[in-house]
Amino acid sequence: MIRHIKIxxxxxxxxVLGSCELDLLDNPNAVTESNANVNFILNSxxxxxxxxxxxxSDPGMRLTRMLNQGAGIYxxxxxxxxxxxxxxxxxxxxxxxxxxxxxxAEKGELFVHAGIARxxxxxxxxxxxxxxxxxxxxxxxxxxxFNPNADKGADVYAAALADxxxxxxxxxxxxxxxxxxxxxxxGNVDRWVRLVNAIKLKYHLNLRLVNKAGxxxxxxxxxxxxxxISTAAENFTFKYGTNLTNPDxxxxxxxxxxxxxxxxxxxxxxxxxxxxNSKGFPDPRMRFYFYRQTVRNPTxxxxxxxxxxxxxxxxxxxxxxxLPTTVGYWGRDHLSNEGIPPDGLLRTAWGLxxxxxxxxxxxxxxxxxxxxxxxxxxHPMMMRSFVDFMLAESALTLGTTGDPKxxxxxxxxxxxADVRAVALGTSEAGKIATFEAAQGIVxxxxxxxxxDKVLADYDAATTPDAKLNIxxxxxxxxxxxxxxxxxxxxxxxxxxxxxxxxxxxxxxPFVRSYYYPLDYVTRNKNAKQKTNATVQVFWDTNxxxxxxx
Numbered sequence: 001m002i003r004h005i006k007i008x009x010x011x012x013x014x015x016v017l018g019s020c021e022l023d024l025l026d027n028p029n030a031v032t033e034s035n036a037n038v039n040f041i042l043n044s045x046x047x048x049x050x051x052x053x054x055x056x057s058d059p060g061m062r063l064t065r066m067l068n069q070g071a072g073i074y075x076x077x078x079x080x081x082x083x084x085x086x087x088x089x090x091x092x093x094x095x096x097x098x099x100x101x102x103x104x105a106e107k108g109e110l111f112v113h114a115g116i117a118r119x120x121x122x123x124x125x126x127x128x129x130x131x132x133x134x135x136x137x138x139x140x141x142x143x144x145x146f147n148p149n150a151d152k153g154a155d156v157y158a159a160a161l162a163d164x165x166x167x168x169x170x171x172x173x174x175x176x177x178x179x180x181x182x183x184x185x186x187g188n189v190d191r192w193v194r195l196v197n198a199i200k201l202k203y204h205l206n207l208r209l210v211n212k213a214g215x216x217x218x219x220x221x222x223x224x225x226x227x228x229i230s231t232a233a234e235n236f237t238f239k240y241g242t243n244l245t246n247p248d249x250x251x252x253x254x255x256x257x258x259x260x261x262x263x264x265x266x267x268x269x270x271x272x273x274x275x276x277n278s279k280g281f282p283d284p285r286m287r288f289y290f291y292r293q294t295v296r297n298p299t300x301x302x303x304x305x306x307x308x309x310x311x312x313x314x315x316x317x318x319x320x321x322x323l324p325t326t327v328g329y330w331g332r333d334h335l336s337n338e339g340i341p342p343d344g345l346l347r348t349a350w351g352l353x354x355x356x357x358x359x360x361x362x363x364x365x366x367x368x369x370x371x372x373x374x375x376x377x378x379h380p381m382m383m384r385s386f387v388d389f390m391l392a393e394s395a396l397t398l399g400t401t402g403d404p405k406x407x408x409x410x411x412x413x414x415x416x417a418d419v420r421a422v423a424l425g426t427s428e429a430g431k432i433a434t435f436e437a438a439q440g441i442v443x444x445x446x447x448x449x450x451x452d453k454v455l456a457d458y459d460a461a462t463t464p465d466a467k468l469n470i471x472x473x474x475x476x477x478x479x480x481x482x483x484x485x486x487x488x489x490x491x492x493x494x495x496x497x498x499x500x501x502x503x504x505x506x507x508x509p510f511v512r513s514y515y516y517p518l519d520y521v522t523r524n525k526n527a528k529q530k531t532n533a534t535v536q537v538f539w540d541t542n543x544x545x546x547x548x549x
Contacts, residue, residue, distance in 0.1 A: 042101060042116060042181035048093040049238075053381055059083075061483030061486060062483070065500055066479070068333075071335060074510055078533050080515040087517040098120065101117045102117055109176045114167075118167040119199070121163050126157065129153040132514055135156055185236075194230075197222050199382070205219065208492070223400065236382040237378040238379040239376075240356060242374035250356065251375045254372075255375060262367050266331050269322070272331055273324030276325050276329065277324070277325070283477065287351070290348050292328040292329060294330065295362055295364040304322070306321070331347065351372075353423055356377030358428070373426035379482075386479070388407050389471065389475040392471045396468055405458055408455070412474055416451075457470055472496050491512065494542055514533065
């Protein structure tokens with residue numbers, strides 16, 4: 001979860017006493033309309049949402065092979081104990097604060113505040129449904145009801161859309177002031193409107209399997225309105241700093257890996273292997289995504305046991321096993337849950353994008369506290385490239401406005417540009433320039449080579465399903481750091497196909513939704529735990545066996 005210390009939004013009134021009398025019926029610590037500062041509340045909502053995003057993103061990355069999932073079997077990947085904090089963040093954190101700020105903001109005609117709050121609540125509601133399915137809403141955030149019933153996922157989704165529509169009205173209203181507590185767009189209304197429309201695009205794309213006609217018309221309307229995220233300045237990201245303590249403002253992935261002994265996340269062998277091998281040359285983004293602490297493959301079995309093992313019998317010929325390359329990319333295979341050897345300063349680490357780590361210039365030295373950009377990374381919540389990838393999928397599968405191939409090209413180019421721009425905006429910029437000059441790397445040439453290969457593969461694909469796989473594969477790579485959209489896309493499309501199999505031959509069925517948190521099912525007498533994690537959310541109507549295990 002986000003390591004910021006949550007900014008306290010209670011404003012305590014200083015009482016000037018003109019006598020010795022004190023009205024003991026008034027609680028001086030209570031938040032009331034007269035003492036609550038809406039800018040502080042908005043700041044709290046946005047900080048909480050950064051943690052909400054990270055919490056929902058993590059299992060999505062692991063399930064879709066963007067990051068190692070070390071659970072052994074799928075049923076353990078979404079343990080009921082694993083998301084208690086995320087559930088609390090969603091309800092007691094973000095949504096409670098949203099409920100508090102909206103009446104205050106609207107009474108004060110601070111409509112930008114209200115619009116931002118509604119937008120964030122809509123994102124949280126969609127995250128909850130996408131992860132769990134049916135969740136409480138109509139009876140939630142009620143201090144008199146400790147046992148709220150769950151609402152149907154479709155109804156909660158509809159409430160999220162209503163929030164987005166109302167947010168649009170708020171942004172169009174004449175507000176008395178900008179939202180000075182806005183950490184994302186600094187109160188820029190046009191950018192918030194474009195984000196709302198991008199979320200609506202995601203909403204309707206997720207619904208395409210259950211409401212094809214409605215999704216088609218709604219997405220066409222969004223395209224015609226021409227108010228979607230399209231420029232780098234409109235990217236919806238949460239930006240981290242480099243402060244170590246009081247508060248720790250570093251990217252949480254950086255904080256978990258860049259220390260004296262390294263450690264932290266294992267990267268996904270299949271993800272790194274795909275980026276290194278699938279085009280016949282490495283993806284230009286690899287040096288920004290991953291930092292190799294060694295540029296040579298290990299030879300010590302005590303460091304990496306699998307180097308002396310045979311590829312599992314159930315693996316296909318094309319499946320990567322143990323090491324994805326010969327040049328030090330060192331992660332783990334899907335669902336590998338073996339013990340931790342002394343490889344904390346050897347395994348491949350999070351790089352410069354999005355975690356604010358080190359740029360990979362072949363140095364091959366271990367991570368350390370403060371190394372690289374010091375944690376000044378981002379959460380890529382909704383990027384302009386994501387919008388074009390979604391439009392490409394929609395144009396191909398629904399026939400909505402736009403040429404899928406042209407949208408695919410635009411999406412890849414925008415991803416390349418934005419990854420590089422984030423990297424060059426850090427303290428690692430000089431290192432990047434020095435390394436590229438020494439190696440004779442011309443970025444524009446590398447991007448053109450990559451894009452040409454993607455488009456050639458797209459043209460060579462002979463079926464819509466094969467073309468969809470190329471769009472989804474490129475979206476998957478561009479989503480580095482965002483497991484929410486990767487998990488949604490995987491369930492929505494079943495792509496990318498040919499994903500690495502689980503290390504165990506019988507990992508159980510693929511996770512279609514998360515178990516409810518243990519706190520929720522043990523403290524709420526009306527809550528009922530799922531029988532298993534194969535329960536599908538309402539918009540996921542794909543066959544039960546549609547996913548590589």
